[in-house]
Structures are given as structure tokens and as C-alpha cells.
Amino acid sequence: MSMNILVAEPIAPSGIEVLEEAGWNVDVRSALTPAEVEAIIGDYDAVIVRSQTRLTARAIRAAKRLKVIGRAGAGVDNIDLEAATAQGILVMNTPGSNSVSVAEHTFGLILCLVRHIVAANESVKRGEWERRLFLGRELKGKTLGLIGLGKVGQEVAKRAKAFGMTVIAHDPFIAERIAQDLDVRLVPLGELLMTSDIISLHASLTRATRGMIGREAIARMKPGVILINTARGELVDEEALLEGLDSGRIAGAGLDVFAEEPPRNRRLLEHPRVLATPHVGASTIEAQEQVGLEIALQVREYLQSGVIRHAVNFPALLPEERHRLAPFLELGEKLGAFIAQIARVRPSEIGIRYYGELNHVNVYPISNAILCGVLRQMLDEEVNLINARAKAEERDIEVIETRSSRVRSYANLISVQLRDAEGHVDWVEGTVLHHGNLRLVSIDGVSLEIPLAAHMVLVRNEDVPGVIGRIGTILGEARVNIGNFALARGGAEAMAIGVLTVDSPVSDDVLA
Structure with a gap:
């Protein structure tokens, strides 16, 4: 045609x-x-x-x-x-x-900083010959810490290995197998900060990663560390970075991205230990x-x-099917978002099981909605019903979908499990009641029932008196109104699980 x-x-x-x-x-x-x-x-x-x-x-x-x-x-x-x-x-x-281009630019910044290439070039052009001022460091044997091991991070890791570097990475959402194939050791963020000679940022921008390189993180870094950012400027607290540069804890910073572009922070741009480029990491022929x-x-x-690759929007369903699936799509997305935010495991597998009337509908888009909910908490790129499975595959997360004829307490039920490589599991279940009411009905096998709302708080605590009152006091003092409170206990440990819906977001300070 x-x-x-x-x-x-x-x-x-x-x-x-x-x-x-x-x-x-x-x-x-x-x-x-x-x-x-x-x-x-x-x-x-x-x-x-x-x-x-x-x-x-x-x-x-x-x-x-x-x-x-x-x-x-x-x-x-x-x-x-x-x-x-x-x-x-x-x-x-x-x-x-553009992954290769950004990775190569990352190494350009690293080499310029450890060998003082830009400063040496300017010195020679001024007619000077001050070799003693530009004593550099080799990359061989140094430890490169990658915060984020996605496509760009993986390309940087490959190049670091060619320089004879030890590469460690922090990425809660990458499978162990991908890291092992690259000969990269996954470590907690604290260990990476304390042991890396060079730290390079390749993380997505999310609520959790915004400003992650702040005063506390910099204070934990190895003295004389090199910091590189070719990812997102908002990952770094620029005032904290300036303090780290002034104190000498950070020996140099290579920045291709800034919180505001073009940047207006002249103190940062003109700092003698900063090498800055105008967001050109991907700008190659x-x-x-x-x-x-x-x-x-x-x-x-x-x-x-009809093959779809890297779609960023949702194709229209037939009106009748879309109307029928709408509440289950919403339930799936909310369950995915909820479990991703409470998860205690690094997911290598997402298990989805359907019960009751869901055995007789097309659950493929519902599964995609669950993946959207999970992955949107991990990534700052577009994740939708078309590309959710591809995004999971990129992170080496296996998706397993099953249906069960076992009779449960609800006419329909969706069970979602996140499993890590060692077999540890986080588990939630939800249902759609009459008039499209979405309910969370189980956490880690412990039954409870509460609406799935925009703002929710999960509390896991030792089953002792006084906890409920203390939670109410803390939220009341923060002027956060409680809408619903469901409490349950059970499981292998003597623990209680409380879930609250609240009328407004709860600040990190209150949660702490």
C-alpha cells in the first residue's frame, strides 16, 4: 500500500x-x-x-x-x-x-579532570610551560561508582573496564544478571559514596533522586573525589556541590547538565574545579x-x-472494551504504584495473578497498567500501556501472568508480587467493588481492606500498644487529616501492618 x-x-x-x-x-x-x-x-x-x-x-x-x-x-x-x-x-x-555519545562525553570529562587537560591547554596558550602544576592521576586501578546502570551507565561501565578500572554501581531497579555480565558489583549507595574515586551520575530523575547529591551525600564521599553529571541537573544540590568544591572534598566536577539551563549560577560555572559543557552529551554526528x-x-x-517500538502514548481501545476494563486498569496501575513504593526487594520478577471474573476478560492491558504503576516509580521517562513491557524487559525484569480458578472472597481479585533473585517477595492484592470502588485487600498475605487513595501511608511495626495513638498524634501535629485507617496483624513475625489514607501528602520530615 x-x-x-x-x-x-x-x-x-x-x-x-x-x-x-x-x-x-x-x-x-x-x-x-x-x-x-x-x-x-x-x-x-x-x-x-x-x-x-x-x-x-x-x-x-x-x-x-x-x-x-x-x-x-x-x-x-x-x-x-x-x-x-x-x-x-x-x-x-x-x-x-544517544547512549554511546553520552558515555563517551562522560569519559571526556573524566579524562579532562584527572589530567587537567583544559587548564594545561590554557596555560600553554598563555606562553607558560608549568609542567609541575598539572600532575595528574591514572584511571587504572581506580574505582568508578555509577549511580544508575541503565543504557548510558552500561556503556560507561564498558569503557571504564578498558581503562582497567574497578566499577561499582548503585541501581535498585537493575537485575543482578545485567551487572554480572558487565563485571560490575551492585552496592548500596552509602558504600558507593565512601569508596569511589570517581562518581558518575546516570540515574533517572524521580522524587527519590531529586537532589540526591546533597550535603549529606557529599560528606560521605571519599576526599578528593571526582563528580560527573551527564544525566539530569536536578540530581545535584548545586549549593552543596559548591561547598564540597570549596572545601576540597570534591577535587573536580564535570557537568554537562544543570538544574536550570542555561545556568545562571555563575559561582558554579566559574569555579576553578568545575569543567562545564552546554548539555552536548548527545550532540554527535x-x-x-x-x-x-x-x-x-x-x-x-x-x-x-503493526510492530510497535518505543511508543509514548496509548492507542484507543474499542469503546465497549475500554469502558469494561477502565476500573481494572485503574486498579492495576494503583496496585503497581503502591507495591513499588513499599517494596523491600530489588525486583527481578513481577508476578501477576487474576481471579474470578477476570479469568474471562483480556487482561493484557491490565498487566501493562500494573507495570506502568511499578515502573513509573523507578523511571523518569515515559512509561505507558504500550511500552511498559519493553521497559520491564530493558531492566531485565521478567513478567509472569497467570489466572486461577480458585474461589476467593471477592468477585474479582488481582494479586501482584515483586520477587528478587533470592526469592524474597513483596505482595499486594486488590479488587474492584460495586460502583468502581478500588480496594487494597491484602499486604504480604495479611488481610485488610482499605480504599486505594491518592495519598496513603504504610506502617509496619512491632505489635505493641500505643503505636496507633502515636501515629495519629504525629499526623495531627503536621495537620495531616486521616481519611481511613486499616490495621491487621499476622504473618511469620509478631508484626502489625497499618495502612492509612490521608487527605494531603505527608512530608519526608514527618515520615522520618
Whole structure:
């Protein structure tokens, strides 16, 4: 079938060739305004953009033939995802295509800092010849600590091994097998901070990781450590970093990203121990070539055979099926988010079991909703019903789905377990009651019943008097109102489990 493809911004010639080889009409334009896009988009089956072309809701609503939007790159801020989803248009991007480029930039920063390359270059150009001022350090035998062992972190680890470095990593959400294959030892964050000669950040930005490199973390670092950040600027408390640089605990910082870009913190930029670059880790000819080729291949594969790779939105279900599944999709996502936040294990496996009336429905999207709930607590990239399984696979997390005919106390029941490589398990169960009421009904095999709400608090404590009153006092003093409180006890340990729903978020200070 002939297709019309609009390439609204320049991509690699190899990408254009991939589309033309399919026998399609490829129209390459550039610098289109939203109005110009709206005027012509109705003629196309697919559109490929980079970051400059804006696909507004008006333009997407005018795209009567459009089946897929391809973004050559990761961010999709220039695409109205809600409008695309409403139109049943698939939106896909190319995350991870720049991993090698970012990893190489990371090592460029490391080498410049340990060998004082930039300062030495400037000295020579001033007519000086001060060799004694630029005594450096070898990388061989040094310990590199990676905070985050995703695609970029893995590429950095490979290169570090070539330099003869010992590599350790902290990543609660990566499987042990991936680390072992790279000859990387997974360690607690505290151990990494205290033993690394060089620390490189490759973590996702989440509530838990925002500002993770602050005063406390820096105080635990080895004196004379080198800190590299090519991930997200918000991972670092920049004032704390300045204090660490001034004190000498941090011997040098290589920064490609900043909390605010362009950065306005001149003290940090001009610090003699800081090497700064303007967020160019992914800016290589090869990375740009790769994203253009990959998005063209993804678009071709989808249009020819329906294969979906790196989708960032949710395709429309038939109205009847969507209506029927809606409460179970919501239950699945909330159960996944809840168990991910209370988990005490590093998940290598997610087990999902369905009971009752769920034995007779299409549970595939429900499982994806559970994965969304779990993975959104781990990652700061887009996770949705289309790409959730691929994201789990990338983290080497196995997904096991089963159905059971065993009679339970509810008409429908979803059981979710997170298991680690040693067989330790976290376990929750939930159900949909009448009128779509979502209930949490079990934690670690201990029965209780409480609504699944926006703000919840889990308390595990020794089963002794006075705990409930103390919790109420603490929350009351913080002006946090309790909506529901479910208490249960049981299990192998003499422990009690309490779950509360509250009307507002509880601060970290109160939780501590």
C-alpha cells in the first residue's frame, strides 16, 4: 500500500532511504509553522519531526489520514500527546539512541579532570610551560561508582573496564544478571559514596533522586573525589556541590547538565574545579544519524506490519472494551504504584495473578497498567500501556501472568508480587467493588481492606500498644487529616501492618 510520509525536519539520508525503499512518497520539508503544518498534514499517513516542529491539537485534529508520528529523539514536548491519543495516532520516539555519545562525553570529562587537560591547554596558550602544576592521576586501578546502570551507565561501565578500572554501581531497579555480565558489583549507595574515586551520575530523575547529591551525600564521599553529571541537573544540590568544591572534598566536577539551563549560577560555572559543557552529551554526528535512521525504521515497521517500538502514548481501545476494563486498569496501575513504593526487594520478577471474573476478560492491558504503576516509580521517562513491557524487559525484569480458578472472597481479585533473585517477595492484592470502588485487600498475605487513595501511608511495626495513638498524634501535629485507617496483624513475625489514607501528602520530615 502506498503511503505519504512528511519529514518535517532534516533527518539522516539513510532514514529517508529506508522510507523510499518501501515505495512510499516522502516529502521533506523544514521550518514549517504550526499553521503550515495544519494546512498540509491531512495528506499524510505518517509525520516525522525532531524538536522544532510543533504538532498542535489543531494540526492533529486536521490529520484525518495520520496513523503515526515519529519523533527523531527522546522528548515529545512539541507533540500534543492527548490530541494524538484521542485521534488514535501512535506516537513513538527513539530513547537510548544517544547512549554511546553520552558515555563517551562522560569519559571526556573524566579524562579532562584527572589530567587537567583544559587548564594545561590554557596555560600553554598563555606562553607558560608549568609542567609541575598539572600532575595528574591514572584511571587504572581506580574505582568508578555509577549511580544508575541503565543504557548510558552500561556503556560507561564498558569503557571504564578498558581503562582497567574497578566499577561499582548503585541501581535498585537493575537485575543482578545485567551487572554480572558487565563485571560490575551492585552496592548500596552509602558504600558507593565512601569508596569511589570517581562518581558518575546516570540515574533517572524521580522524587527519590531529586537532589540526591546533597550535603549529606557529599560528606560521605571519599576526599578528593571526582563528580560527573551527564544525566539530569536536578540530581545535584548545586549549593552543596559548591561547598564540597570549596572545601576540597570534591577535587573536580564535570557537568554537562544543570538544574536550570542555561545556568545562571555563575559561582558554579566559574569555579576553578568545575569543567562545564552546554548539555552536548548527545550532540554527535553519529547520534543524530542514529536517531534519524531508527525512527524511519520504526515508522516503516509499524505501517507495514503493526510492530510497535518505543511508543509514548496509548492507542484507543474499542469503546465497549475500554469502558469494561477502565476500573481494572485503574486498579492495576494503583496496585503497581503502591507495591513499588513499599517494596523491600530489588525486583527481578513481577508476578501477576487474576481471579474470578477476570479469568474471562483480556487482561493484557491490565498487566501493562500494573507495570506502568511499578515502573513509573523507578523511571523518569515515559512509561505507558504500550511500552511498559519493553521497559520491564530493558531492566531485565521478567513478567509472569497467570489466572486461577480458585474461589476467593471477592468477585474479582488481582494479586501482584515483586520477587528478587533470592526469592524474597513483596505482595499486594486488590479488587474492584460495586460502583468502581478500588480496594487494597491484602499486604504480604495479611488481610485488610482499605480504599486505594491518592495519598496513603504504610506502617509496619512491632505489635505493641500505643503505636496507633502515636501515629495519629504525629499526623495531627503536621495537620495531616486521616481519611481511613486499616490495621491487621499476622504473618511469620509478631508484626502489625497499618495502612492509612490521608487527605494531603505527608512530608519526608514527618515520615522520618
